[in-house]
Amino acid sequence: MVQIGFDVGGSKIAAGVVNERHKILARKEIPFPTGTSYKIVAEIMAVMGEELLKSAKLDLSSLQSIGISVPGDIDEAGGTVLNAHNLQFHNVPLQKEMKDYFKEIPVFLSNDANAAALAELYAGAFRGVKTAVLLTLGTGVGGGLILDGKLFNGGQGHGVELGHMMLSHNGSICSCGNKGCVETLCSASWLIREGRKAVIEYPNSLIFLKAEGSIEKINARLVIDCARDGDAVAMDIFTRYVDQLSSAIASCANLLDPEVIALGGGVSRAGEFLFAPLRKQVEEKSYFHVPYRIVPAELGNDAGIIGAAMLINNK
């Protein structure tokens, strides 16, 4: 039997047929213009599903379930997308809509961070692990928890929001309305903002040179690359970033004592330049002063598809 996983993103829908060994047998991707109604999205997914089965030389009788990963707040029990701002989805009964196309096939819905954590559990950094934390460091900070070898969606089913743990009481305003959340100090956006601020004060820094004098070209990767190249201004930003992120991770470590902490999202691609000082500082800051396994998430762009496909195993 196979599953189909859909990864509905802000700009595209990616989908794949996933087998029992968590491998993608066939893959498809189409652009998803913002503002597309959920009914159209469901129709597109139905067509993609059929085509995917065809490319994998399978038919509906081999399809066990459909999973959909959506970047937003999900009511899993009700099968609705409560809020997905990037998709302009609010209180959307996506599960029911999909069931109209795939009558007998169960359809599962999850948010993208949970799907990514589930993908790591079955096919990535969390294989064989009972307690794990995934932090995705992108525009915002998301994440998922594996507890007792299963995806944990919050004790009341509201979900988990690792990016909104507290890091700096009464710090900067966060997108969630609270102040000083992990997201305000550990996202790629923080690196970008600090990089852009820095070039105003230090126009001779390597950051400005690499960005060809254009503030818009400064992204998180560029700031990290400049730090790696020894630029003092970039290094100062990067050092503060590692300090902040290691505090957030030490906080998770003190609360859950996880076997593995995986980092995903754009910032995590910085490699050992980021991970080596991070491991050292988390060990120093954590209560038990033990080394923690802090590793890159393994699945990258496939996380959404594989995680969505694995939702059936988490019921």
Added chain:
Amino acid sequence: MVQIGFDVGGSKIAAGVVNERHKILARKEIPFPTGTSYKIVAEIMAVMGEELLKSAKLDLSSLQSIGISVPGDIDEAGGTVLNAHNLQFHNVPLQKEMKDYFKEIPVFLSNDANAAALAELYAGAFRGVKTAVLLTLGTGVGGGLILDGKLFNGGQGHGVELGHMMLSHNGSICSCGNKGCVETLCSASWLIREGRKAVIEYPNSLIFLKAEGSIEKINARLVIDCARDGDAVAMDIFTRYVDQLSSAIASCANLLDPEVIALGGGVSRAGEFLFAPLRKQVEEKSYFHVPYRIVPAELGNDAGIIGAAMLINNK
């Protein structure tokens, strides 16, 4: 069958025979002078155990297990107390020592915060609950986690340290060596420190009057009582405390979405004067903006005995 639970504290050992309904059938308490060696402690506990069974009109054949709650870091698997600073215990094989007295009877060891959470699970605020957080607000801040209806002792067995989640990145130095932990801003010690600081600046405040002009008499309860009585200086301290504690609780709520959050320790006795604004602010600050059940822990002084006695059920 009954269990015996021992609550080894900094100044006394309390013990009780606990039945299957989690009720204490017989209770005993003796002073415990700091510096007493663990061998003497085990001998005292052995005698207490025998006397307790006698007072409950039971003999060894009714005793199923022994549990010991210790304020410190425990290696549960190895049965040793790694560090209990108040008891001056370091790498102490307490489990083995007790087994020498109670040959066939299994002996379990746990830290006091875990024991308290377990007691709430079987006999208090966490009955029937799958996901819960206990925070004990005393000299320090401790706590325990219930996940999947069981006591969670960390993914690697190191334990959980809720008082050492991050609250204020680069804030005040914490007893653990890190900066800005929850403990630095949410303990009774914080209230005492702020109360003592305030009377230096505002000697006319009600705090100083109630403390009879003696800084040493200022404790957390006195500061809270003065706030309740409308003293502006005390109210300012209390307001900041609620702000800090509600941020810590919102952080837990965002990570675990617990069904119940219970507060224990001296500060929690402030009652609705504390709990009412706390509930309001946690709802405001939390990501999902839902009301959380934030309640006083129910077991108070019996938590250690009952929790230790229930350790057998958590294996």
